[in-house]
Amino acid sequence: MKPQPRSNAKPSTNPKPSTKSTASTKSTRAAALLAAFAKVYPEAHCELGFSSPLELLVATILSAQCTDKRVNMVTPALFKKYPNARAYAEAPQAELEKQIQSTGFFRSKAKNLRSMAADLVSKHGGKVPATMDDLTALAGVGRKTANVVLGNAFAISEGVVVDTHVRRLSRRLGLTRHTDPAKIEADLMKLIPRSQWAVFSHWLIWHGRRRCFARKPDCDSCEVQHLCPSAFKAV
Numbered sequence: 001m002k003p004q005p006r007s008n009a010k011p012s013t014n015p016k017p018s019t020k021s022t023a024s025t026k027s028t029r030a031a032a033l034l035a036a037f038a039k040v041y042p043e044a045h046c047e048l049g050f051s052s053p054l055e056l057l058v059a060t061i062l063s064a065q066c067t068d069k070r071v072n073m074v075t076p077a078l079f080k081k082y083p084n085a086r087a088y089a090e091a092p093q094a095e096l097e098k099q100i101q102s103t104g105f106f107r108s109k110a111k112n113l114r115s116m117a118a119d120l121v122s123k124h125g126g127k128v129p130a131t132m133d134d135l136t137a138l139a140g141v142g143r144k145t146a147n148v149v150l151g152n153a154f155a156i157s158e159g160v161v162v163d164t165h166v167r168r169l170s171r172r173l174g175l176t177r178h179t180d181p182a183k184i185e186a187d188l189m190k191l192i193p194r195s196q197w198a199v200f201s202h203w204l205i206w207h208g209r210r211r212c213f214a215r216k217p218d219c220d221s222c223e224v225q226h227l228c229p230s231a232f233k234a235v
């Protein structure tokens, strides 16, 4: 028997829903999430302890592959021992390594801290610069670290912090389909008003730490479950 041409096939009565988010559904969802998170986490803030741009820059470098809690255990003594950029630049590598050992990857972190501080001394008179270009030109400072420092120490929004939580949650919440942090950041910058870039990343980080865990998200208790396309599906 000859196969029937495809054009004669009956249309499905149960089409699969599209998994693609249109630009308008994304922006509607983003607006609803902003309103919801503002109520859930009105006190959200950077959880690293600091009292100056240099302290925040150092703490953020130490926070790579480490919890803020652990960093906050190390930094009070560190900040006391190295009160300015010159002190880090002139610190012996082994001494600095010992001081930050418990944050992990301490050899490369100590090397980065010394190089970054040497750049601050030689190019910026020991001060932390307040632009994305100047910050990312420092040794060991990437866009994520620069965004943390600009947003929290200088209240300047040049971008959105995309750390591991922001990366995971922005995908689960259907705000981006990308995995590359630079592309995720570009998507979020289009969806979120500039005045909320800093607080939005705090909200995602707080939610990632309190509800939307990497392995077992607590969708049952999640305050934004009604807005989440991954509710009870994310693993």
Ligand code: SF4
Binding pocket: 172, 173, 211, 212, 213, 217, 218, 219, 222, 223, 224, 225, 228, 229, 230, 231, 232, 234
């Ligand atoms: S519903 Fe689940 S997957 Fe979605 S944000 Fe909440 S915890 Fe995460």
